[in-house]
Amino acid sequence: MATSAKFVSPPTDGSIPPSSISDFHLEHNPNHVFAILYDINNSSQTNVTHEQLACAVHRAAHILNPNGAIPQGTNIGFLLSTHAIQYIPFPISPRTPVSGIAHLLKSTQTSLVVAGGSQAINHIIPQLSNNLAEVDPPVQFIDPPSLDQVLPDLGKAEREPEYKPFPPLKAISGDTIISILHSSGSTGMPKPVKFHLEGLFKNLITQSIGRAYAQEGVRSGTMALPTFHGMGMFLQIFIPLYAGCTQVLFAPNHVPVVPTSNLTIKVAAATKCSHIVCIPAFLEEWSQDETAVAYLRQMKSVVSIFEVVLQIVVTQVTQIFGGGPLAEAIGNKLADQGVHFRSCYGATEFGGVTETSEVDETSDWNYLQFSPQVDARFIPQNNGDNLFELAFVVSDNHKPFELNFEIDGRPAYRTKDLVVQGEIGMCPIVRSAVMFGRERNQTGVLIELEENVSSMYDTQEGRSKTIDEVWPFIERANQTSATHSRLERRTIIFVDPARPLPRTVKGGISRPGALKLYASVIEEMYLGLEKGFGAADRIKPPRSWDTTEGIEVWVTEEIQNLLGRKVDVCGDLFQQGMDSLTATMLLRLLKDTLNASPHSNIRSGATKVNQQTIFGNPTITQLVQVLVQLSTCNNTTVVDPVSEALGNIHTMIEKHKVDWPTQGARDNQPVKKERVVVTGTTGGLGSHLLAQLLQNEKVEKVWAINRKSSKNNRDREINSFEDKLLDVNLLKSEELVFVDADLEDPKLALPNEIYDEIRREATIIIHNAWQVNFNLGLQSFEPSICGVRNLLDLAFQSTAPTGLPRFIFTSSISVAGFGGPGRRLSEISVTPEMASTSIGYGQSKLVAEKLLESARDSGLESCSIRLGQLVGDVKSGAWSTTDWVPSLIGSSVSIGSLPRAVGTVSWLPLDVAARSIIDTCVNRNKVLPQVMHTSHPRPVPWVDLMNALSASLVPLVNSQLPIVGFEEWNKRVAEAAESFKGSESDRYKRFPSTKIQSTIDGMVLADKELQSHEEVEHVESCGTVRLNTKVAKEFSRVLETTPQLGDEHVQKWIRYWGTKGLFVQ
Template identity: 30%
Template sequence: MSNLLPPLDCSLNVAQLLDFYITHENRNAAYSFTDATGANTFEISRFEFSRAAHRVAHLLRPQRCGLDGQVVAIVTQTDVLIYQTIVAGCIVAGLVPFPISHRNTSVAIFHLLSNVESHRLLTTKGSLGHLVEAVASENAAYELSIEEIPLLGQIYPSSRPMKRISLDDVALYLHSSGSTGFPKCIPQTHRNIVHQGAMDAIVDAAKLSPRLAVGHLPAFHTIGLIAHILFPILNSGTACLFPLASTATEYNIPVVPTAENVLENAKRANATGILCAEEGHSHLVWGIFLFSQGVNVLPVYGATEFGVPTTVKRCQAELDAGDWAWFRFNSRVNIRWEPQGDGTFECQFLTVPETHQVSVENLPDTKGYATKDLFKRHPTKPDLYKIVGRLDDVLIMANGEKTVPSPMEDVMGASPFINGAVMFGRERNQVGVLIEPNPKYQVDPTDERQLVEYRNLIWPVIEEANQIAPAFAQIYKEMILVTQPTKPLIRAPKGTVIRTSTTALYKQEIEALYDTIETSGNAGVDVEPPSSWCAEDLELWLKAHASLIADRDIHGGRDLFEQGFDSLKATFLRHRIVGALRNSGADATSGVQKITQNFVYAHPTIEDLANAIAGSVRGDATNSLNNAKVAVEKMIAKYSAGFETPLSFHHKRRAPSTKQVVLLTGSTGGLGSHILEILLRHPAIERVYAFNRPGRIPVSERQRGAFVDRALDTTLLASQKLIYLEGDTAQEDLGLPREVWAELRDTTTVIIHNAWNLDFNKTLSSFEPHIKGTRNLIDLARQSPTASGVRFLFTSSISSAQNWDQRRGPFLEELQLDASVAIGSGYGESKFWRHPASRPLRSGLARSPGLLETGAWSTTDWVPAIVKSSIALRGFPSDPSGTIAWITPEAVSHTIVDTALSSETPPFAINLVHPRPVSWDFIMSSLASTVQLPLIPFGDWVQQLQDRSTTATAKDIEKIPGIKLLDFFKAAVAGAGNIKFSTSKAQTVSESMRLLEPLRAEDAKQWMQYWREFLA
C-alpha cells in the first residue's frame, strides 16, 4: 500500500497509469461521497477505481475479443462514479469511449456516431430509451448495437494481458458543444490526456483544494474528464461526488444538480472547494460578486482541444489589486498571440510535443490550434490576460469598426430581469441587442406600452453595459429588441446561446428595426414631448435627449458634431424630434413635414435646433441659403484676424537647409497615402511628420492598411525618415506635447494640409474645427525660425467653386475674392479661403475624386455611389453636354510634391483637374457596359432616386447609396457639376500634369473590378 502517483512524462499511456495504481496499491481516496442521509461517508481509492475499470473492461470485451480501437458511444444518465468507471474501463479494454451529451437530438447523435464509425452504444434505457431508439429507427440501415450499461454489482476483474498501446493512439472521443452547428468529434490520444493531467492548473488545484466538489459536473463533458479523472486519478486530489443513486443490483436515475444540493453535498463530503463551469453570460459578474464577499475565486481557462493551460496559483498582491479575473499561462504551453488591430489578440497554441500536444491542429502555417478566443493584455502586467470574446462573435460594422459583444452581454445577462442577451449589427452602422426577458418579467413585444415599460426597466443595466463599450458600440433604447415568448433564444445543450441561429431566427425583426431607424420612420414612439414648443423649453428638452444619445453632457451653444455626434446620432435625435411632434397636438404635428433628413446637420447646435423647431411649429417661412454668404464671410473674418500682425519670435533665425522637413496631415487617407509614398522616396526629403487624428487602431497599422489597400510599397513605411504624430489641429499646440510642437515649429520647412472630413450633409459651422485647425497650422508656420519661411500647401476642393457662374468661362487659377462662388454644400464653403495675408504661406489646391492605376477608388466617394445606385435603378445617368476631368492621385500627388519642393514661388492657386477631359457619357457608357445596362437622362435618374427615397428601407439605402446624396445630385442636374477649370498654371508647375493621358474605357473596368465587393 502506498500513495505513490505515476509519472506524467508520457512514459505510460492512460491504461498503464491505471495499472500503476493496482501495482503500487495506491489506497488514497480518489472519490468521496455520503449516503442519502449524509450519515455515512464512502471513499473509492485509486486502487479500487482501477480494479473497477478492469471489471468494466471484462464486461464490455470479454477475453478481449474483437478488434482494438472500436469506438463505443456512451449516452446515459447515471452516477458520475459509474459513468467515469465505464469510460476508464473502455480504455483498459482497448476500446475508444465517446461520451455524448444526452441533451443532443437523435439527429445530432447519429451525426456524431457516423463521423467516428461507432456501431455500439451504451445507454440507460429506463431514462433514455426513447432517444436511442429514435437514433436506431431513424437510421435503420446503419448497424447499431444498443446495450444497457453495467450495474454497479456486476463489475469484476479480468487479468488477461493487454496489448501495448501507442501514446498517440486515440484513448477516447469527446465532442464540442454544438454552439455553431452540429457538435464535432474531438479525439483525445493518450498523449493528450497525460499532457492535460500534468497541467499546472490541475496539479496545483489538488494541492490548493485537495477535496473538490465535482459531482454536479456533466460526465460527458471535457470538464468531467478533468474533474472526474485527471484531478483524482492522475493527480492527488479527491473528487467529492453526490450520493450514489444506483445500487449493486438496481439502476436509478442520479440526482439532478441544483445550486442548493451542490452546496449541501459539498458540505457533507467535507469538500475544500467547488469546481464550477459557467457557460452563460454572467461568469465575470458573479465572480466579481463572490470575490467581493470574500470567496477565493480562482478562474481557469480551457477547452476540449487544448486542455487547461492556465495556472491557479496567485500571489496575494495580485488578488488585493483586483486582478483575480486575469489569466496567467503555464510554462508547458507555447502561445502565439495574433493581433487583431484593435488591441485584442487571438490565442493560438503551438504544439509542444514534449509537454503540450493539442487535440486538434488547425493552423495553416505550423502545428497548433487557433482558438478563436480573443484576449486583451493587462495594462501593467504583460504576462496577465483576460478573455474578451470570440473571433467569430466579433461584429464587424459597416464602417470597419469591430465590436466584441461578449463583455457587454455578460453585464446584461447578469440582470435579474434578463434571461439572455445577443447583440447584433454586423455590416451595419449601429449595434442593437436582442433581449430575452426573465420569465417573471415576460412582455408582449407587440404591445407598445409593455415594450416601453420593459425597456425602461432594463435601461440601467444597458447603461452599465455601455460604460465598457467604445462610442460606436453604444446601445440606444431604440435598438433594443425583445424576444417573443414563442421564440426563445436558441441554445446549445450546455446552455450557451447559439448566436448565428438566434439572429437568423429574428432576421425579419432585426431588419425591420433597422428599416425604422435608418429611414424616415418614427423610431421615437416612447418620446415625451417638451413642456411647450417655445425655443426656451425646446433647448432644455433637446439638450437632455442629445446628452442621452451622445452619452455625455452636451453644451447648447457648441456644434453637436464637435461634441461626438455623427450621422447615426443625428438620425436618432431627428427621430426623437419627429416622435415628440407626432405625440403632440395638431399644431405641432403639422411641423413634422419640415423636419427634413438633414435637419440636424442644417441646425447643428441646440440653440439653432430649438429655434428651427419652434419656427416649424409656428409655421414660419423657411429661410434657405440667403445668409450662407454672410456665414462664409464671418468665418473668413474670424480665422483671418491677426494675419497682418507679425508673431513675436523667442528664438534665433536658422539658415535655410538643403534638405526639406515636411509636415503632412491626413497621411492615412487616399490622397495622403500617395503623397506620403512620394515624399518617402524623394532624395530631397530629410524627414516626414505624418500627422493624423488619434484612433483605436495605432496609426502605424492604419497607415500600413492604407498602403496595402492602394497597392503602395509598404517597405517604405520602415524608413527612418517617417515619424508618426497623433493629435488634433483644432487644439492648442495641435494637441501635441509642447516639446513636440516646438520641434515641429523649429524644423518644418513645408506643411501639406490634406486632412479634411468629406461629408456633403454637414453645414459650414460643423467644419469650424477643421478651419480652426488650418489657422493653427498657419500660425505654426508663421513662427518658424527658418529664414526662408515655411511653404504651406492647402488641398482645397472643386466644391469651393460649386456656385461659379459658368458664363464667366473656366474657373481661373487665381485668388477668388467673392465668397458667393463657394455657396452650396458646407463642405465646399469650408474649403473656400481667400485672405491675401496668408498668401506667402500657401498655395490653394483644388482637387477632384482620386483614382489609382490599380483601379482603387474609395467606396465612400460619390462616384461609386452613382455606380451602385445605377445598378439597382437599372440604368446609368446620361449627360451629353457634361465632361469628366477626373485625375489619378498619382498625378495629383506628384503635382503637390513638385509644388512643395519647387525652387520658385508657386502660384497662389492651381486647379488639379484633368487637362484633357472626356465626355461624361463616354465614361458612363464604359461603366454601364461592364454590367450590360443602358444610359438614361440624368434628370430621370435623379427623379428615380427621389421616388425611391420616399419609401426607402434600410436595405434600399444600402443598395442605392445615392439616396443619401440626393441634394448633391439635384445640384448636379441643375448645372453645378459642369464647371470648367483652367489648368495652365498646374501644367506649368508639374510635368505629371502636362503629360497626362485622357481617361480610357479600361480605367472604368478597373474601377468596377476594385468595387466588386461594394457593388455585390
C-alpha cells in the first residue's frame, strides 16, 4: 500500500466520484487524518485516518447492502455517508415534523430509511410508518450499524484494520444524483434538493470556499454542524474528502452532546482548529468574550450558518465566517475588535457563489463579491424601489443543483427571496403578512388586516380578538415549520391602517420597505420579549403551584407543544428533540409564567431561572423539582418532597436487593499478594488510587476497569496522570491490565476470559466509578446502582482459592442528607430517612451502601468508605474547576471579595484519601468495618482558608481580597450577575457559583444559624455534617500524620485553577 507524507489531492474533474474517493485515499493517503474526535468527558482526542474511514465504509456497505442486493442508485433516507454502498444518501433533520419527513420521502420515492440512534428518532419511526402505510412500494426501515461494527479499531493505532472489500461500483456520469438534501421548511413543507456529480465540483469543491479548505494544515471545527444541513454535508463530508482538511467532531457519546458556544470554542482551542463553524448566536456570545475574540483573530476561518444562507467571515489570509444575517451591531463590534472578515452568500440549491479573499477594510464585512466562476443576474421587479431578484445562469464553471427559469435562452435558478404567507395568508381577515427576525432567537410577523375588519385594530380588545381569530392558522403553520421558524402570540404585530405596508406597482408587498417602516415597532416588540411585557396575554399557568403533579402536567404540555411531540417526563429532553433554541424558548416561557403570578414569592422565582436551569435539569422531572422549590419558598403547606424521596429510596433498594447465597465454611488459602480490581481510574481520586496500587508492595496485579471510550483507556489515563503530576511510567507496569467495561451489563460486557480471570484471581474489588451530577434525581442514577449490583454478583461468583474478594465502595458524605448545622456522623449505617433529605447523588450512594450491607449479611467482606470534601493534592493542586469551592472562588475574584463563614472545614487532599482507602483494603490483620470515613481529622477554620486564599490571589488581582459576611457576599454576587450585560455563558464564566445558586443559598442559611451556635470550632461550616474518623485511623496512619491544610495547599490550588481558566477579570 502506497503512503505519502504529503496529502495527495484527488482530481476534481469528476473522475473520482464520492463512491470511489475512500478507495483513492486508502491507496494514496492512508495515514492522513480525516477527523479528530474530541471526548468532552475526559478531553481526549482520537484520530480517524483515511485508512480507518475507508475500512469503515466497506464494512458499512456489507452491513447495509449485503451481497449488493439493492441496486446502485437507490435513494435512502436518514443516512449520513454511504457513497460506497450503491445508495444515494438523503440525510433528513430529525427536528423536521413527521408530516414534513413523509413529504420528503414520498416526493423523492425514497423506499429505504436508516433510522435510529436516539429517543427522538425512535419516537418518530412508528408515526412515520403510519403516515407512509399506503405508499407503494412500502418504505423499509433499517437499523444503523453500530460504531463498533464499522470502526472496531477506533483509538487503537497499533492495530492494522481488517475489512472485506465491497465490490466496485459502476462508473457514473456528471448528471448522476449523488446525494439529496432538503430545505429547512421555514416557509412551508421542506423541499428536497438533488445534488448531481457535476454540481458537486463546480458549485462547491472548486469554488472559493472549497479552495480555502484545500490548504496544508487546515483543521476545521465542524462539531456544531448538523449533517442534514447543506453546510454540514459539504464541510463534514465532501470538503474533508476532496480538499484534504482535517475536521474536529465530538466523540460519540451515549448522551448526545449539545454544542453550546462555550463548549464549541473550548474544543476548537483544545484541538488547535484553524477554521470553525457555528451559528450567529455563538458569534454574538463570543463577541463579548475577550479570550474568544483573541482566538478568533488567530483563526483562518470562522463559519456561521443559519438556514440556507451562507455568510463568510475572513480573518487574516483566506478566512471564512458564514451564516444567515449576522446582527449588524455584532458584526461591527467584531470588526472594531480587529476580526477581519467578509460576508459571502450561498444556498443548498446552487452552492457557494462568492469570494473569500481578504478585505482591505474591516468595515466592509457586510459587502458581497461574487465569484468570477458564476454568472449572477439581477431581475428587476419593476416596482420603482430598485428591487431585484437574484438569479444564477448555468455557466462553464457553475451549474446550480436546481433550475427553475430561463435567461437569454439558458437555464437558470431564480432565488425567489419572497414574502412568506403560507397558512397565515389563508386567514380570511388577513390581507398580507411579512415574517421577520432571521437574526433573532424568535421569529415575528407583520399582519395587515383586510379593510372590512381594519377597525378591529383600534382597541386592545379588538386586537386580542383578532389574534384569537388568526391564531388557528398560525398554529397550522407552526406544525409544518422548523423550530426556529415558529411564531408565538406576542410576536404578532398588526399593521396600523394609517400606516399601510408599502407595495410595488404590481400590488405586492415591498419587504424592505415594510421592515423599515415598522423597524421601531419591531424593536419595541423584541425589547418587550426580553423584559416579559405582554406575557400575561398568552400565559396559561399551572392550575396550582402547590402540587408537583399540577406543575408536571403543565410543564409536560408546554414542552410537548414546543417540540411538537410527546415526551418522556423522566427522559433527557435533549435526546427527545430539544436544542439550544427551544431551550431558550422554554426559558422565556418559565420566566414569563413566574412573573405573571399574583403571588410575590412565585414572581421572585423568575430571577432565579436561567439557561443553565434548562441544561442542568434536562428532564421534566428535574425541571418540576426546581419549579416546586421556587414556587413554594416559605410555604409549609405543600406536599413534603422528603416523603416522596424516602419512598423512591426504599423502592430502589428493594428493586436491586437480592438474597445472595450465604457462604459456608471454606478452607481458604491466605492472601500472599493482592490482586485488585479498581473501577473509575481516570478521574481525580481514581488516578491516585491506581498510582498508589501500582506502587504498593502488597499488590501484584491491578485490573483498571473503565467505561469504553472512543480513546483507549491507557491514553486517557496518561492524560489524567500528567494533569496530576503522577508518574506516567507506572502505567507501563506489567502488573496493570486495562479493561473496557459496561457496568450496567450483568457480566460487565467483559470478554469471558477476562471475567473468568477476575473470578479466579481477584482478592479485592474497589468500586470507585460513579456518575457525578448533582442536578440529577435518584432515578437517573439507576445505571450506577446496577453497576454495584453486577460487581457484587461478580464477587459472589468468585472461585479464588483465597475466598471471596473484599469489596470496598467509595461512598459520600452526602448520604447523611441535609439537616441542622452542628451534626456529627459516626461510622455506622445510615437510614434511608437521613438520605431522603439529600440530593439524588447522595440517595443513590445510600442505595449502594444498603446493597453492600445485604451482601455483608450473606458473607461478603464489604466496606462503604464515605468520603468528605476532597481537594487538590499538595504536589499538583489539581482540583476540578467545576467543584463548588473553585466555583465560589471564581465568583469571589469577579466581585472582589471572599465569603466569611463560621465553623471549620475537614477537607482532605485526594492523594491522602487514596492512601487511606488502600491501607484499609490491604490490611489483612483486621476484618473490614461495615462503614468507614475518610475526612481530615484536624479541621481548620473556614476563615483561615479564606485568608490564605486572599493572600495567594494577590499576584492575580494586585491586592488582598477583603472577607465579608457570607450573606453579604452572596448578595454581591447575585447583584453583579443580574446587572451583567454580557451573554449567559459569560455570566456563568464570571460568576460560576450562580450555577449552583440554590446550594449556595442553603449554605448561607446554615451559616446564619451557626452564628448563634456555641463552640463553633467543633462544628463544620455551612451545615455540613462532621465525619467521625475513629475507625479509619485504626486502619490507616496516614490520616493521623497528614498535615493540616495551609498556605502551600492553597497556592497550588490557585496555580492549577489559573491554568484551567477559572479566573475571569
